[in-house]
Every structure is written in C-alpha cells, then in structure tokens.
Amino acid sequence: MPTRFSFPTRVVWGAGSIGKLAEEVRLAGGLKVLVVTDRGVIDAGIIDHVRRMLEEAQLAHSVFSEIHSNPIESDVWRGVAAFRELDADVIVGIGGGAPIDTARAIRLAVHHPQPLSRYDDAADGGRFVTGELPPLIAIPTTAGTGSEISRSAVVLLDDTKRKTVLFSPRLMSTCAIVDPELTTGLPAKPTAWTGMDAFTHCLEAYVSLGDHPLADALAIEGIRLASRALPAVMKNGGDLSSRTEMMSAAMMGGIALTKGLGAAHAIAHAVGAVADVHHGLTNAVVLPAVCRFNEAQAHPRFARVAEAMGEDRKGRSDRELADRACTRIESLCREVGIPPKLSDVGVVPNMIPAIVEKAVEDASHRTNPRPFTADDCERIVRSLV
Structure with missing residues (x-):
C-alpha cells in the first residue's frame, strides 16, 4: 500500500539557540506574543530570560501558565482567552510536552469551532483543520515528547472524558528552537x-x-x-x-x-x-x-x-x-x-x-x-x- 509522509519543520538547533527567539518571532510576522508555559519552567527562571529577550526586542507579550501536567480542555480555552486579550499574533510554547501541546491546541482553537473532539485523530479529524492558524514557535525544556516537531496535541477532552490526539499536518510548529542547555538543570x-x-x-x-x-x-x-x-x-x-x-x-x-x-x-x-x-x-x-x-x-x-x-x-x-x-x-x-x-x-x-x-x-x-x-x-x- 502507498504511504504518505513528510516532516519539514524548521528547526533552530544547538546550545544557545534560545537567543534566536526574538528573531524567529519577527520572521513569523509577530509583534504580540502569547508565551504558553507552566509553573516549573517559571520557577526554573527560564521565562524571566525569555521575557527579557522579548522586551529588548520591543515585542509585546504576556505569559499564560494555567496548565495541568496532563493538559485538559479548560486549559486550552483559558489560553484562547489570553491570546485574544493580548490580541496576539504569535504563540510561543516553552516547556515539556504539556505546555507545547497546550500551545498547539490553543493555536487550533483560536480560529476553529468547538468542540475540540471534532479534530480527534481517531476519527480522521485532521480533515477539519482548514482555517487560519497563528504561527507557533515551540521551545522544549525537556528531552521527551518531541512535541516541538509534532503535528498533534494530546488533551483530556470534556465530551469524550479521555486523552485525545488532535492531529493535522497543518499543526506542525512554524519553528522549533531546540537548545539542550535548557535541559541541564532538569531534576x-x-x-x-x-x-x-x-x-x-x-x-x-x-x-x-x-x-x-x-x-x-x-x-x-x-x-x-x-x-x-x-x-x-x-x-x-x-x-x-x-x-x-x-x-x-x-x-x-x-x-x-x-x-x-x-x-x-x-x-x-x-x-x-x-x-x-x-x-x-x-x-x-x-x-x-x-x-x-x-x-x-x-x-x-x-x-x-x-x-x-x-x-x-x-x-x-x-x-x-x-x-x-x-x-x-x-x-x-x-x-x-x-x-x-x-x-x-x-x-x-x-x-x-x-x-x-x-x-x-x-x-x-x-x-x-x-x-x-x-x-x-x-x-x-x-x-x-
């Protein structure tokens, strides 16, 4: 049987590559950035560094961190509200799989109708991902999920009561910044x-x-x-x-x-x-x-x-x-x-x-x-x- 596959995600790779964040935001056409992360990344001091870089580049931003370790649907909708409050034009997901998956789901939900279960990979939901998607820059701080180059997000949904894979090739990150130095302090x-x-x-x-x-x-x-x-x-x-x-x-x-x-x-x-x-x-x-x-x-x-x-x-x-x-x-x-x-x-x-x-x-x-x-x-x- 014929098989279709592709993985063309743009990756900025290597120690110190986090320093390219502001440049990548501008390349994506961004001026207002919603940073999606979690408490662990904030406590590690990484977000303070990110905010300084964005401020120095005169890029407006806000931080959304209300995320469960296993993301749930309400996390996504609160993130959508934060995106709209800022009138953001770029999403930066930084952390492990939970923040990056949540960032990707927010990206989907901003311009796509409810329910999120409509986009369930098990039901070929990717065919409904047809609307506008804001750029997503994914920055992993763990070496785990590979979500930075993924085309899916895993979220516990309200209507199915199960962890659901939301999938489409269109959900791939606009750019992944992969800096191994960000993982050296991980417990x-x-x-x-x-x-x-x-x-x-x-x-x-x-x-x-x-x-x-x-x-x-x-x-x-x-x-x-x-x-x-x-x-x-x-x-x-x-x-x-x-x-x-x-x-x-x-x-x-x-x-x-x-x-x-x-x-x-x-x-x-x-x-x-x-x-x-x-x-x-x-x-x-x-x-x-x-x-x-x-x-x-x-x-x-x-x-x-x-x-x-x-x-x-x-x-x-x-x-x-x-x-x-x-x-x-x-x-x-x-x-x-x-x-x-x-x-x-x-x-x-x-x-x-x-x-x-x-x-x-x-x-x-x-x-x-x-x-x-x-x-x-x-x-x-x-x-x-």
Missing part, C-alpha cells in the same frame, strides 16, 4: 520520565505496523542514542553532550511516531486520564510488560532494537536477540529509577475497569504489532497493580 525524576518517553516513542514507532522507512531509520537511531545518553545524564545532569543526544532522540521519536505507536501509549493515555500520572512515567512503567507481550509477534524488529542497545549478534537468532531487547529495556528502566508497578505511582485496583475501557478506545494500539484486546489490556494492567 533527576523528570529527566528520567521524559527521557523514557522519548525512548518509548522510538521503540513503539519502530516495532509498530506500517511502512515508513524514514521513521524507522530515525526510530532505531533514537533508541541507540537514548539507551546510552539517558543513563549518562542521570549520573551527571550537566553533561551537555549527553543532554544534546537526548534532545536528538526526543526529536527523532517525535517524528517517528507519525508511523504509529502501540499498546504502551494506549495504556499510558488511559492512566493519565483516570489517575493523572505523568505520561512519560506511565509509559516507562508499562513498556517492559508491553514489550514482552509483543516480543514473539515482532521478534525481527526487537532483534534490531537489541543491537541498537548494544547487543552483539554473535550468531544468535532474532528470537534470542528479541528476548535480550526486552531484558535490556527492563534494565534501562531500573537503571534510571523507574518504579516497576503502576501501583507505585498511584493506580489502585478499582481504577482498572476505567483504564481498560479508555485504553481500548485509544487509537494508539491500532498499530501495535500484536492485536490488543480488552482482555489483553486487563491482564497487563492487573499484573502491574
């Missing part, structure tokens, strides 16, 4: 959680169904980079070389996931909606169990994963290497401090039915390499609670 836990999110994007994209050779190439390289760089930055958060490799892996994962994801993301989206657990953390907790579930169905792919993570083939079969890939993934999670159970992050048994229901409804598992039923989901979740 250990969010470093691990967001880093494992990047790894999971690459892993699930690589083993997913579908034919996307460019995505596969990026995914396997992202796996190689993240599996060595994440343990390094956990030992030394100021290691700029490894932080840069993690930013590369995150972008690779953000592009590769356009091929598809899998059951880990379906469960993680459901857990986020039901228990409000950090998305990257949930991905990391469930990933080893999902890999064991998928291993036999996709052993040639998992064999390549093992090699990317440092295994030598040494005459071993694909099935033997696939088992080693799963073992390596389990070890990586332990090494960076990921708890082994969903019960360790606040999931309790009475949440399981709702998690299973929402996971099965989630479109992410449609490209899982092995068919994923409600019974399969319940077995995996119960084994972790």
